[in-house]
Amino acid sequence: MTYKDLTIIGGGMAGSEAAWQAAEAGIKVTLHEMRPAVGTFAHRTGSLAEMVCSNSFRSDDDEQNAVGLLHWEMRTAGSIIMETAYAHRLPAGGALAVDRDPFAEAVTARLHAHPNITVVGGEITALPDGPAIIATGPLTSGALAEAIAAQTGQDSLAFFDAIAPIVYADTIDMSVAWEQSRYDKGETEAEQRAYINCPMTRTEYDAFIDALLAADKTEFHEGETAGYFDGCLPIEVMAERGRETLRHGPMKPVGLTNPHDPTVKPWAVVQLRRDNALGTLYNIVGFQTKMKYGAQTSVFKMIPGLQDASFARLGGIHRNTFINSPTLLDDQMRLRSRPNIRFAGQITGVEGYVESAAMGLLAGRLAAAELRGETLRPVPQVTAMGALVHHITGGAEAKTFQPMNVNFGLFPPVEGLKAGRRGRKDRYKAYTDRAKAAWQEWLGTTRADAA
Numbered sequence: 001m002t003y004k005d006l007t008i009i010g011g012g013m014a015g016s017e018a019a020w021q022a023a024e025a026g027i028k029v030t031l032h033e034m035r036p037a038v039g040t041f042a043h044r045t046g047s048l049a050e051m052v053c054s055n056s057f058r059s060d061d062d063e064q065n066a067v068g069l070l071h072w073e074m075r076t077a078g079s080i081i082m083e084t085a086y087a088h089r090l091p092a093g094g095a096l097a098v099d100r101d102p103f104a105e106a107v108t109a110r111l112h113a114h115p116n117i118t119v120v121g122g123e124i125t126a127l128p129d130g131p132a133i134i135a136t137g138p139l140t141s142g143a144l145a146e147a148i149a150a151q152t153g154q155d156s157l158a159f160f161d162a163i164a165p166i167v168y169a170d171t172i173d174m175s176v177a178w179e180q181s182r183y184d185k186g187e188t189e190a191e192q193r194a195y196i197n198c199p200m201t202r203t204e205y206d207a208f209i210d211a212l213l214a215a216d217k218t219e220f221h222e223g224e225t226a227g228y229f230d231g232c233l234p235i236e237v238m239a240e241r242g243r244e245t246l247r248h249g250p251m252k253p254v255g256l257t258n259p260h261d262p263t264v265k266p267w268a269v270v271q272l273r274r275d276n277a278l279g280t281l282y283n284i285v286g287f288q289t290k291m292k293y294g295a296q297t298s299v300f301k302m303i304p305g306l307q308d309a310s311f312a313r314l315g316g317i318h319r320n321t322f323i324n325s326p327t328l329l330d331d332q333m334r335l336r337s338r339p340n341i342r343f344a345g346q347i348t349g350v351e352g353y354v355e356s357a358a359m360g361l362l363a364g365r366l367a368a369a370e371l372r373g374e375t376l377r378p379v380p381q382v383t384a385m386g387a388l389v390h391h392i393t394g395g396a397e398a399k400t401f402q403p404m405n406v407n408f409g410l411f412p413p414v415e416g417l418k419a420g421r422r423g424r425k426d427r428y429k430a431y432t433d434r435a436k437a438a439w440q441e442w443l444g445t446t447r448a449d450a451a
Contacts, residue, residue: 005030006367007132009124009144011048013081013353014345014360015135016107020080021364023116027371031111034123034141047104048111048119049081053163053232054283055275057085057096057354062436064428066406070354070384071096073439074361080110081357090274091194093181099277127151127341131371133363135344137356138320145321151338152328162234162288165296166313167272167306169280172196176260177305182271183255194274196282198305199258199266205247208302212239215295218317232351234290234317250286270303281312289315322349324401325392331378332370333363333393342367348392351403358385358406359392365446376446380438382431387411411435 011033036046059065062072125143179193272282344363379386387410
């Protein structure tokens with residue numbers, strides 16, 4: 001049987017981007033999304049590309065930051081996710097933060113309007129027979145996860161991903177807190193004021209850590225293990241690693257000056273980042289948590305400036321399942337045992353909205369080329385896209401494979417440049433210059449880009 005259409009399961013960042021890329025290349029796409037018919041604890045809407053954990057795509061610096069470089073590569077490839085993110089951008093200093101609901105609604109509308117895309121609701125519980133991309137993300141339904149496990153013969157790998165709380169802005173005490181982006185990053189006044197800071201004295205910090213350690217936590221179900229991804233650790237897990245861990249992590253007091261008491265440096269600072277265009281919601285940066293709801297309210301109200309805070313959303317925790325991609329996927333992101341199926345997004349073992357969408361972009365292009373009877377040459381490993389896909393399809397150690405954000409450690413070294421902090425700026429610029437040239441050359445050789 002010959003197939004000319006592409007099935008995509010999952011309408012998150014990866015699935016939405018994969019559908020757009022394939023459709024733009026002239027392929028008929030059926031995009032399946034189980035929400036809202038089948039919900040999850042983390043999602044609130046039935047929109048495609050709904051943002052759950054944060055509203056930030058992280059750094060937008062394409063010269064000195066690997067994720068900023070990935071932004072750039074995706075933009076040059078016609079990414080719907082990046083284009084829509086910029087259209088709904090919020091002030092956030094050097095980061096790319098978006099107004100999450102209008103962003104998701106806009107992506108949804110564009111995908112529904114595309115003549116080559118059909119969006120279908122409802123849960124898929126079995127692996128498709130024809131060309132398909134599975135991009136079901138960290139909350140893959142139980143039935144589909146079982147089908148994947150049965151096909152791969154591998155036990156599912158899992159870690160627990162935690163969600164940070166969101167505070168109503170008008171309940172933050174600004175006689176204690178203040179607006180300032182760390183190191184005053186941001187070109188405009190709005191960008192410099194995208195963050196609200198809550199200072200702590202040493203006594204307040206110690207009391208907060210004590211309460212954090214003593215708080216009631218969510219219990220794991222029988223048979224589950226707590227294998228956390230280090231980039232998204234619950235704050236109480238960080239606190240358990242040492243009393244100073246938070247003060248040198250999300251609560252570091254550097255790059256900030258308290259205008260209420262400018263001569264005194266805070267012992268620790270809790271930052272909140274603007275979460276919507278109206279500026280009515282702020283999320284607590286780095287405060288993913290597995291505390292029970294009652295404990296969260298009491299512990300977080302110990303933070304100076306949040307003593308009277310009201311929460312639009314409290315934190316939560318969920319299981320995140322991903323496949324052992326280095327053993328299961330080939331360099332075209334296909335399942336070795338069933339090459340009609342590709343995987344994309346967080347289920348492959350990448351971490352973060354941008355990385356998930358990037359793997360969707362690549363999977364969509366690879367699938368479209370294959371359906372046209374072509375094979376795209378591998379993406380150069382010196383690019384952010386290439387470094388990431390190389391890592392998950394063979395560059396990582398399979399026995400210790402864990403979710404990974406894009407970072408310069410995944411890139412081949414630039415010859416002639418020495419390591420070390422002193423030359424880091426020049427080294428990162430060399431990485432990004434080399435990557436941009438290689439990415440543009442690769443795009444120029446692909447019909448998907450010109451279709």
